[in-house]
Amino acid sequence: MSSSGSTVGWVASTLAIAFALRGMIGAVFTRPAYVFPDPFHFDNVGRNGVVTIAGASVQVRSFFVIGLAAALAALAGWTLERTRRGRALQAISSDPEAARFVGLPVETLVALAFGLVGGLAALAAVAAAPSAPFTVDSGALLGLKGLVAALIVRFGSPWAAFAAGLGVGLAEAAIDNLRIGGFGLGPQYGELIPLGIAVGVIAYRSLRAEPVARTA
Amino acid sequence: MSAAAGVFDETRAELSAAVRDARAAWGWTTTLWLLAFAAALVAPAVLPLTSRMPDLAEFVYLALAATGLAYAVGLAGIPSLGQGAFLGIGAFSEALLRTRAGWPLLPSFVAAVAITAGVGVLTGLATGRLRSAFVAVSTWILSWIFLLLLTSFPGISGGAQGLVLPPATVLGHALTPTDHYVVGITLLAVAVLALAVIAPRSPGLGLAAARDQRQAASGLGVPVARARLGVFTASAVIAGVAGALTVELVQVADASSYGPSVSFKLFVAVILGGARLPLGPVVGLLVISAFSNAAAQIGGLRGLPPGRLEEMLTGYGMLLILGLGGAGLLPAARGWWRSRTPPRHVPRPTPPAREVPHVEAPEPLRARGLTKSFGSLVALDHVDLELVPGRVHALIGPNGSGKTTALKALVGDLVPDAGTVRVDGTELNGPPRARVLQGVVGTQQATAVFPELTALQNALVGAGLRLEHEGPFRTFLRTPKARADERLAERKALGALQLVGLHDPDRPASELTAHEQRLLMLASALATGPRVLLLDEPAAGGSAAELDRLAELLHELRGRGLALLVIEHNLRFVRRVADEVTVLEAGRRIASGTLAQVASDDAVQMAYLGRQKLA
Numbered sequence: 001m002s003s004s005g006s007t008v009g010w011v012a013s014t015l016a017i018a019f020a021l022r023g024m025i026g027a028v029f030t031r032p033a034y035v036f037p038d039p040f041h042f043d044n045v046g047r048n049g050v051v052t053i054a055g056a057s058v059q060v061r062s063f064f065v066i067g068l069a070a071a072l073a074a075l076a077g078w079t080l081e082r083t084r085r086g087r088a089l090q091a092i093s094s095d096p097e098a099a100r101f102v103g104l105p106v107e108t109l110v111a112l113a114f115g116l117v118g119g120l121a122a123l124a125a126v127a128a129a130p131s132a133p134f135t136v137d138s139g140a141l142l143g144l145k146g147l148v149a150a151l152i153v154r155f156g157s158p159w160a161a162f163a164a165g166l167g168v169g170l171a172e173a174a175i176d177n178l179r180i181g182g183f184g185l186g187p188q189y190g191e192l193i194p195l196g197i198a199v200g201v202i203a204y205r206s207l208r209a210e211p212v213a214r215t216a
Numbered sequence: 217m218s219a220a221a222g223v224f225d226e227t228r229a230e231l232s233a234a235v236r237d238a239r240a241a242w243g244w245t246t247t248l249w250l251l252a253f254a255a256a257l258v259a260p261a262v263l264p265l266t267s268r269m270p271d272l273a274e275f276v277y278l279a280l281a282a283t284g285l286a287y288a289v290g291l292a293g294i295p296s297l298g299q300g301a302f303l304g305i306g307a308f309s310e311a312l313l314r315t316r317a318g319w320p321l322l323p324s325f326v327a328a329v330a331i332t333a334g335v336g337v338l339t340g341l342a343t344g345r346l347r348s349a350f351v352a353v354s355t356w357i358l359s360w361i362f363l364l365l366l367t368s369f370p371g372i373s374g375g376a377q378g379l380v381l382p383p384a385t386v387l388g389h390a391l392t393p394t395d396h397y398v399v400g401i402t403l404l405a406v407a408v409l410a411l412a413v414i415a416p417r418s419p420g421l422g423l424a425a426a427r428d429q430r431q432a433a434s435g436l437g438v439p440v441a442r443a444r445l446g447v448f449t450a451s452a453v454i455a456g457v458a459g460a461l462t463v464e465l466v467q468v469a470d471a472s473s474y475g476p477s478v479s480f481k482l483f484v485a486v487i488l489g490g491a492r493l494p495l496g497p498v499v500g501l502l503v504i505s506a507f508s509n510a511a512a513q514i515g516g517l518r519g520l521p522p523g524r525l526e527e528m529l530t531g532y533g534m535l536l537i538l539g540l541g542g543a544g545l546l547p548a549a550r551g552w553w554r555s556r557t558p559p560r561h562v563p564r565p566t567p568p569a570r571e572v573p574h575v576e577a578p579e580p581l582r583a584r585g586l587t588k589s590f591g592s593l594v595a596l597d598h599v600d601l602e603l604v605p606g607r608v609h610a611l612i613g614p615n616g617s618g619k620t621t622a623l624k625a626l627v628g629d630l631v632p633d634a635g636t637v638r639v640d641g642t643e644l645n646g647p648p649r650a651r652v653l654q655g656v657v658g659t660q661q662a663t664a665v666f667p668e669l670t671a672l673q674n675a676l677v678g679a680g681l682r683l684e685h686e687g688p689f690r691t692f693l694r695t696p697k698a699r700a701d702e703r704l705a706e707r708k709a710l711g712a713l714q715l716v717g718l719h720d721p722d723r724p725a726s727e728l729t730a731h732e733q734r735l736l737m738l739a740s741a742l743a744t745g746p747r748v749l750l751l752d753e754p755a756a757g758g759s760a761a762e763l764d765r766l767a768e769l770l771h772e773l774r775g776r777g778l779a780l781l782v783i784e785h786n787l788r789f790v791r792r793v794a795d796e797v798t799v800l801e802a803g804r805r806i807a808s809g810t811l812a813q814v815a816s817d818d819a820v821q822m823a824y825l826g827r828q829k830l831a
Contacts, residue, residue: 015531020531188369206341
């Protein structure tokens with residue numbers, strides 16, 4: 001029926017679930033921050049878990065995190081492109097009404113998609129958690145950066161989103177640490193600029209787009 | 217002297233007309249509203265509320281911001297998650313101007329609201345053409361950017377202790393929390409009233425139409441992009457006003473009070489209370505406040521950080537509402553009340569049946585060389601068409617022959633690669649609205665009525681096109697010209713409904729049959745006052761009796777001097793109504809003439825009609 005009406009409903013329910021869950025976690029885990037032990041003992045590798053590559057000190061963990069993320073992106077891409085259910089999800093994304101019309105179980109598949117998204121987010125959190133103290137709010141900011149990366153590639157393929165995510169992370173680290181000729185932006189810009197770029201990309205696309213009413 | 221007397225008489229006549237209108241529209245709900253407003257205003261003088269006044273005033277300002285959000289969410293269906301940021305922009309602009317620039321209260325206030333309006337316009341422009349899911353995401357990011365900006369730069373935000381403002385004085389009078397409360401209640405009443413007045417009238421109906429069926433609304437000449445930008449900006453401005461006043465009330469601007477969680481809270485308030493009803497956001501915010509009180513009590517017992525349980529309970533409350541159907545508390549309550557009380561029938565004067573006048577300046581529409589390709593597919597290949605006033609022209613051809621593409625090129629829904637469309641010597645090359653203003657209007661192939669509006673409101677979307685005094689401000693102020701325009705539009709709309717044979721103007725469009733919905737689309741198109749009318753499969757789904765009536769209607773429109781184009785598959789119907797026929801195949805015109813001439817054409821018989829006998 002009304003496309004914007006149902007979007008309002010979707011936005012409202014996902015946000016409501018997010019805040020309800022976050023509140024629940026906050027009620028159970030009452031300490032300000034938690035430090036998670038590393039299940040894979042990367043600190044035994046190299047010098048206390050740090051190796052030096054071309055003059056740069058890199059945590060061995062980060063290679064594991066990058067590898068895991070790439071593997072998950074590949075798996076998600078394969079699921080979406082090659083499996084029946086994945087293609088059905090793509091069909092729903094482009095036209096839910098038509099998907100329903102040809103007999104796809106839209107509700108079940110959307111629930112499945114949410115399950116997959118939740119599972120991926122949980123894996124990402126488990127992989128990232130030992131890197132730094134984790135708070136109840138860490139998830140919100142991490143999720144926001146994921147959203148920004150996915151938005152930059154227009155919710156396209158998981159590979160593209162992975163690449164965009166790496167780009168956002170690199171940009172953030174570079175802005176935090178890089179100093180060129182005595183000039184550096186500093187950490188206060190690290191989180192802001194990627195978000196700003198995302199907003200710029202969105203605005204550019206919106207202004208360049210044909211008005212919605214005029215596309216056939 | 218006599219001129220002055222004339223003006224005086226005129227004013228008196230207008231005033232008495234306004235009083236007459238007001239008395240006619242007065243009901244017990246109006247009385248209730250006025251009493252509630254008066255009670256809210258005198259409450260601080262009568263009740264022992266002095267110690268609670270700062271909290272109450274702050275609540276009222278937040279309710280004002282929530283009502284502002286309902287302009288975007290309820291009226292236009294824009295899922296904005298940036299209201300917290302706009303509130304904060306108003307607040308911090310005010311605080312920075314007052315503390316750093318040392319400006320007095322009033323100029324700072326005006327500047328703060330102007331800054332928020334500017335950011336609102338930019339955000340509206342940047343997100344205006346996006347799908348609603350993207351609008352939600354981008355405004356959500358905006359909320360975060362605002363918060364991160366403040367927390368990353370303590371130099372701007374005053375760090376952990378925030379910016380502390382000097383005492384608020386206006387013209388030597390120090391503002392008390394009670395003053396703030398009175399100002400807040402008055403502004404809230406104005407915002408709610410404006411929403412109530414605008415929603416069911418031309419500007420609101422155009423937005424509601426675009427909310428449900430953007431393309432159809434644009435096809436009836438609704439300036440969709442402009443209207444949505446306007447309502448989004450209004451929403452931001454109201455948040456800016458609320459933010460600037462809040463910061464004057466609490467005397468400190470604190471970064472943690474704005475941003476994503478406030479955006480979430482306001483969005484929840486709007487959905488919880490009911491986005492489509494003017495008082496919905498206020499009710500929603502009241503419920504959330506009850507939640508937070510309960511949460512604070514429980515959380516206090518368990519020693520939890522403040523706010524944690526509040527968000528959880530708010531989230532669950534919202535899920536409950538959405539699970540129950542999602543319309544919100546106030547609409548649910550209204551539905552329950554209406555199901556208990558018998559509907560009050562409002563007598564409506566039946567308009568004279570033949571209100572749609574003859575076309576004043578009939579003009580033929582000439583299309584030359586229309587060409588459109590989608591990639592390698594040539595949908596239209598140098599098609600010529602001429603639509604003559606007082607004649608029905610049928611466009612036929614097999615599926616995929618380019619009929620609908622031709623219609624879309626004529627009404628401006630898509631831009632052809634080559635070719636011209638002319639009416640009255642002027643070339644039409646603008647978007648649909650410009651063409652509807654020139655008198656060229658089309659209906660959609662699929663039924664595209666506005667399901668949440670009544671039949672009359674559907675037709676009013678079309679009838680609102682040529683009104684000059686129907687802007688949101690005039691509509692809200694109920695100026696004599698706006699009211700005269702409204703009466704004119706209603707007459708046109710009722711006349712169009714009468715003409716197509718829809719006799720219950722107050723029925724919701726979603727309750728009509730598929731054929732009636734097609735007639736309603738036709739009525740909305742007729743209400744724009746067209747010279748050239750383009751119909752895409754008007755006969756689809758009609759019974760024999762309904763088609764008889766439709767054929768009669770098309771003859772009647774032809775008799776009024778309209779130039780008609782009908783795309784149709786039902787050749788029996790084409791034979792009854794068409795004076796001329798053009799046959800398209802694979803985007804090319806392969807024949808035109810009377811149906812008999814076309815039917816005997818070899819190319820036509822080869823291409824398409826071999827399977828079905830024509831005459």
